[in-house]
Amino acid sequence: MKLRKVTAASAAVLALALTATACGGDDSGDNASSSGSGGGDKIKIGIKYDQPGLGLKTPDGSFTGFDVDVATYVAKELGYEPDQIEWVETKSADRENALARGDVKFIAATYSINDERAQKVDFAGPYLLAHQDLLVKSDSDITDATDLNDKKLCSVTGSTSAQNVKKDAPKAQLKQLPTYSECVAALQSGAVDALTTDDSILAGYASQDQYKGKFKLAGLKLSNENYGIGVKKGDTETVNKINDALEKMVGDKAWDKAVETNFGPAEYNNEPAPKIGDIVK
16 A cells, blocks of 8 residues: 655644644534533623612722622523632623624613513513612602602603603703712712612612712612523523523522612612513503
């Protein structure tokens, strides 16, 4: 039998081919987690970085909040310890794109489930039922939306929350600021009389150490906001696993503990944990 001479160049090509085969050959895997379904080195999870009580990056680089606690619990059920989580900031306008690109495995970021979003992403949950409300000073006599007539109301630029309130209080003087933090500062200084958005977000701000005892929620229910965990469209396996994790979190009372830890100081009158798939209109 005649042997073919192996040159240095052909040997290099052969070695490269063997290496590619050993590594899986292509780049079709989900880059949001090294193993796709858990147990890998890291998992990337989308959260907010600027919402106290929900998703907040602290000065020391750690992360706190109800969404963070829920996501950490879910990740553990998927096979990832806290030190295997890579938190990724996902701002509201980029959440659908982040999932479509595979930047994150899932998103827990005050992500209200609605029909328009459900056409682009799949949702697990819901895991919290929030409502639009008002944040006022602790000695305020504002108890209803109609009390805001001739009062100054703050919300973030582009928010629909303020417009909802103005249906009941058409004479309210709307002040729009870039962030909720700026609205809270305006409320503290007396520049505005109330701030409106989801009650969970308001409770998170009111629970901060520097604001404890200074603010209260009016206790209104101006809308229903069903917070879900966003997953890439078509990833039914991950949705089912997250739903199982959420049910377990409610069953072992870890959900209640997370609510008390993150919202308790604001005396947040939260709704009971919603049932999976139970969307309140």
